[in-house]
Amino acid sequence: MRILVSGAAGFIGSHFVRTLLSGGYPGHGEDRVTVVDKLTYAATRRNLPPDHPRLTFVQGDVCDVALMDRVFPGHDAVVHFAAESHVDRSVEGAAPFVRTNVLGTQTLLEAALRHGVGVFVHISTDEVYGSLAQGRWTEQEPLLPNSPYAASKAAADLVARSYWRTHGLDVRITRCANNYGPGQHPEKLIPLFVTRLLDGEPVPLYGDGGNVREWLHVDDHCHAVRLVLDEGKAGEVYNIGGGTHLTNKEMTQRLLDLCGRDWSLVQHVTDRKGHDLRYAVDDAKIRRELGYAPRHSLDEGLRETVAWYAANRDHWEARERVAGPGY
Ligand code: NAD
Numbered sequence: 488m489r490i491l492v493s494g495a496a497g498f499i500g501s502h503f504v505r506t507l508l509s510g511g512y513p514g515h516g517e518d519r520v521t522v523v524d525k526l527t528y529a530a531t532r533r534n535l536p537p538d539h540p541r542l543t544f545v546q547g548d549v550c551d552v553a554l555m556d557r558v559f560p561g562h563d564a565v566v567h568f569a570a571e572s573h574v575d576r577s578v579e580g581a582a583p584f585v586r587t588n589v590l591g592t593q594t595l596l597e598a599a600l601r602h603g604v605g606v607f608v609h610i611s612t613d614e615v616y617g618s619l620a621q622g623r624w625t626e627q628e629p630l631l632p633n634s635p636y637a638a639s640k641a642a643a644d645l646v647a648r649s650y651w652r653t654h655g656l657d658v659r660i661t662r663c664a665n666n667y668g669p670g671q672h673p674e675k676l677i678p679l680f681v682t683r684l685l686d687g688e689p690v691p692l693y694g695d696g697g698n699v700r701e702w703l704h705v706d707d708h709c710h711a712v713r714l715v716l717d718e719g720k721a722g723e724v725y726n727i728g729g730g731t732h733l734t735n736k737e738m739t740q741r742l743l744d745l746c747g748r749d750w751s752l753v754q755h756v757t758d759r760k761g762h763d764l765r766y767a768v769d770d771a772k773i774r775r776e777l778g779y780a781p782r783h784s785l786d787e788g789l790r791e792t793v794a795w796y797a798a799n800r801d802h803w804e805a806r807e808r809v810a811g812p813g814y
């Protein structure tokens with residue numbers, strides 16, 4: 488199989504490609520992979536093998552129609568991870584989010600159609616549902632995104648569905664909970680807090696810290712994406728969750744414990760604008776239909792993640808650790 492993977496110099500896409508190339512996905516041992524990535528601030532080429540016989544790396548923009556026309560022919564499937572992914576940045580300026588997430592997705596869908604690519608796995612997010620006080624979202628929940636990031640992802644999600652409904656393209660959509668794990672950019676909660684705490688620096692907890700997120704190891708997310716690629720159905724949406732729900736305060740406590748620090752380093756700062764209170768997905772469908780189940784416990788996954796950041800300073804020290812409100 489020849490697979491085109493967009494955005495795979497970032498956190499999740501690179502984990503997917505590294506696992507695939509190292510034989511971690513049954514039936515994909517001979518696959519050839521083309522990565523298309525713009526190498527934005529969020530990416531590093533070091534996330535992928537420098538030289539691998541089954542990997543072709545193309546630095547480029549998913550909005551570039553002419554480039555996609557050169558790259559797409561001969562591929563059997565697309566797994567589309569590329570996106571502007573950080574909510575705080577979308578609050579500061581939404582234009583790159585609309586451009587990359589909406590126009591970039593449409594550009595890839597159109598190229599897939601034009602070049603007869605069989606399967607298109609679109610990586611959406613649970614944030615498209617908005618925020619919920621209790622219960623869990625099923626795939627039938629209406630989309631009510633709140634941040635410009637989430638709105639751009641919801642638009643992309645619906646455009647992707649339209650290429651299935653209108654043109655019959657085999658589009659499969661995933662909506663996953665919050666990921667964590669080695670190699671995440673240190674702008675997101677867990678790597679920002681871990682890298683600062685390792686250095687004995689204060690960490691900015693937004694609002695009262697009562698917002699709830701569902702945490703899933705990146706390896707479990709990628710395992711689910713592989714199942715959707717191999718066994719998913721055209722036009723279907725698959726929630727991916729099964730992680731652990733924690734308030735940001737509870738997560739902070741765990742990170743303080745793992746880094747050997749205490750609450751004196753926690754600063755309560757101005758809340759994120761429009762901050763979603765709680766995310767929780769019902770992922771019964773992917774468990775039932777594709778046999779998905781997460782394999783990493785949060786305890787073990789967080790321990791391993793903190794150890795990775797402690798041992799890999801060269802991966803994150805030079806990267807801009809932008810924080811949101813209050814900084
Ligand atoms: P990331 O920010 O780490 O990586 C994004 C990658 O996309 C980077 O390599 C970047 O260079 C590339 N990119 C950005 N704009 C591009 C463009 N115009 N053309 C080509 N490449 C471009 O993001 P991530 O956390 O790995 O997220 C990957 C995908 O998963 C995104 O679509 C995101 O919405 C989705 N998602 C993320 C999470 C999470 O918790 N991180 C959860 C659910 C879904």
Ligand code: DAU
Nearest residue numbers: 572573574612614664665674675676691692693698735810
């Ligand atoms: O749910 C999936 C989404 O999860 C993905 O689609 C996004 O790409 C990904 O960034 C993530 O969005 P969040 O906004 O939930 O993640 P973030 O790590 O930015 O923040 C997690 C929580 O922690 C959120 O409630 C805000 C809070 N926070 C975050 C930062 C960066 C803080 O309190 N302080 C911080 O400095």
